[in-house]
Amino acid sequence: MAGVAGRLARLWCSGALSSPLQVTRFPALQLHLCGPAMRASQKDFENALNQVKLLKKDPGNEVKLKLYALYKQATEGPCNVPKPGVLDFINKAKWDAWNALGSLPKETARRNYVDLVSSLSASSESSIQVTPAADRKQPGSDALVVTSQDGITTITLNRPDKKNALTTQMYHDIILALEAASKDDSAITVLTGNGDYYCSGNDLTNFTDIPPGGVEEKARSGAVLLRDFVDCFIDFPKPLVAVVNGPAVGISVTILGLFDIVYATDRATFHTPFSHLGQSPEGCSSYTFPKIMGPSKATEMLVFGKKLTAREACTQGLVTEVFPDSTFQKEVWVRLKAYSKLPPNAMRISKQVIRNTEKEKLHAINAEESNVLRERWLSDECMNAVVSFLSKKAKL
Ligand SMILES: CCCCC/C=C/C(=O)SCCNC(=O)CCNC(=O)[C@H](O)C(C)(C)COP(=O)(O)OP(=O)(O)OC[C@H]1O[C@@H](n2cnc3c(N)ncnc32)[C@H](O)[C@@H]1OP(=O)(O)O
Numbered sequence: 001m002a003g004v005a006g007r008l009a010r011l012w013c014s015g016a017l018s019s020p021l022q023v024t025r026f027p028a029l030q031l032h033l034c035g036p037a038m039r040a041s042q043k044d045f046e047n048a049l050n051q052v053k054l055l056k057k058d059p060g061n062e063v064k065l066k067l068y069a070l071y072k073q074a075t076e077g078p079c080n081v082p083k084p085g086v087l088d089f090i091n092k093a094k095w096d097a098w099n100a101l102g103s104l105p106k107e108t109a110r111r112n113y114v115d116l117v118s119s120l121s122a123s124s125e126s127s128i129q130v131t132p133a134a135d136r137k138q139p140g141s142d143a144l145v146v147t148s149q150d151g152i153t154t155i156t157l158n159r160p161d162k163k164n165a166l167t168t169q170m171y172h173d174i175i176l177a178l179e180a181a182s183k184d185d186s187a188i189t190v191l192t193g194n195g196d197y198y199c200s201g202n203d204l205t206n207f208t209d210i211p212p213g214g215v216e217e218k219a220r221s222g223a224v225l226l227r228d229f230v231d232c233f234i235d236f237p238k239p240l241v242a243v244v245n246g247p248a249v250g251i252s253v254t255i256l257g258l259f260d261i262v263y264a265t266d267r268a269t270f271h272t273p274f275s276h277l278g279q280s281p282e283g284c285s286s287y288t289f290p291k292i293m294g295p296s297k298a299t300e301m302l303v304f305g306k307k308l309t310a311r312e313a314c315t316q317g318l319v320t321e322v323f324p325d326s327t328f329q330k331e332v333w334v335r336l337k338a339y340s341k342l343p344p345n346a347m348r349i350s351k352q353v354i355r356n357t358e359k360e361k362l363h364a365i366n367a368e369e370s371n372v373l374r375e376r377w378l379s380d381e382c383m384n385a386v387v388s389f390l391s392k393k394a395k396l
Pocket residue numbers: 002003004005161162163165166171200201202203204205222223225226249250251252277279282389394395396
């Protein structure tokens with residue numbers, strides 16, 4: 001159990017849920033299986049309640065929601081409690097699942113619950129043991145890898161199983177890595193991703209980690225983090241190169257306008273679906289994109305969420321050069337190693353000459369975009385999009 005499922009399970013386990021779904025561990029135990037029942041007795045139901053705690057494999061959030069809904073329906077009948085607020089993601093998802101059962105009779109819900117647990121127990125028998133939550137590395141611990149070699153500092157996003165989605169910890173770690181790279185003796189700095197994706201943008205589970213100050217505080221601190229993060233790219237003094245090894249989404253695309261070079265595999269795509277997510281552009285893209293590709297192409301991307309292929313992004317000036325995927329890594333690194341041997345001070349000064357006139361403007365734009373986004377994060381449009389993704393109802 002990892003990532004979104006892990007975080008949701010931790011939330012579930014934090015006391016938000018007063019039902020047998022508070023599954024924290026999945027010890028390897030021989031399960032007593034009860035076969036599908038035409039009628040489920042109270043004893044069958046109680047057995048199922050115990051079995052669900054012993055599942056070896058996390059059944060995933062969608063199934064957990066089903067179990068929750070059936071349990072509530074079986075024990076309390078149809079949902080008639082008030083609907084939680086739209087910002088209360090977890091409880092709203094649970095309420096939606098329960099409410100969707102309508103007037104399903106208690107007995108049918110009980111039988112469905114027993115059947116579902118029975119099928120999960122059967123498949124759980126053949127599954128591998130998962131690592132207990134307490135023993136797992138926390139997100140962020142190895143999600144960013146920084147190496148320095150041949151005059152190049154490389155910052156690699158390293159959450160391939162999550163498509164390199166950016167956790168809050170990763171934003172902080174990238175800021176620190178850029179600050180260190182700006183002072184080290186490398187000539188060039190590279191940002192890239194490990195695995196099949198470059199980056200799937202902001203990790204949407206970041207939204208579920210609500211501090212004691214509530215969602216307003218969450219939005220406020222998110223906006224501060226966003227502003228600090230983007231400021232680092234605006235101010236970065238050395239040539240900054242994106243090695244885009246696969247699809248890129250959201251903020252990983254918008255900040256490309258602040259890079260000096262963008263090399264992409266022909267497998268890469270560039271997607272900024274902000275309207276779909278109830279959000280608005282960041283990373284200074286409201287300024288850099290119209291400047292790079294003209295206002296109407298920028299609007300297609302930033303307002304209508306048009307996804308560009310690598311070649312389209314190159315034609316429009318967002319990408320410097322596209323390489324065949326089969327030779328991408330080899331060709332790009334040969335090129336970068338050659339560039340890194342150029343006199344570093346000359347490169348730094350030339351970058352300043354090219355970029356410095358824009359800096360003040362970019363900082364102002366970053367501040368404005370962050371403020372606008374803070375408001376957007378509190379909107380129903382955004383909250384609904386996040387809930388849909390987290391409850392696996394929507395994907396880009
Ligand atoms: C503080 C600064 C804030 C800055 C504001 C930034 C805004 C943005 O970046 S907006 C863009 C946000 N990103 C998304 O909306 C992408 C959401 N992800 C997807 O739609 C899809 O996952 C996909 C299209 C990127 C890939 O689809 P697919 O190839 O089918 O792979 P999976 O969906 O199965 O993904 C594998 C695994 O990774 C998890 N995951 C992927 N992206 C994210 C994400 N952005 N946030 C959280 N989790 C993500 C996905 O949930 C899967 O997890 P498991 O189900 O646990 O295996």
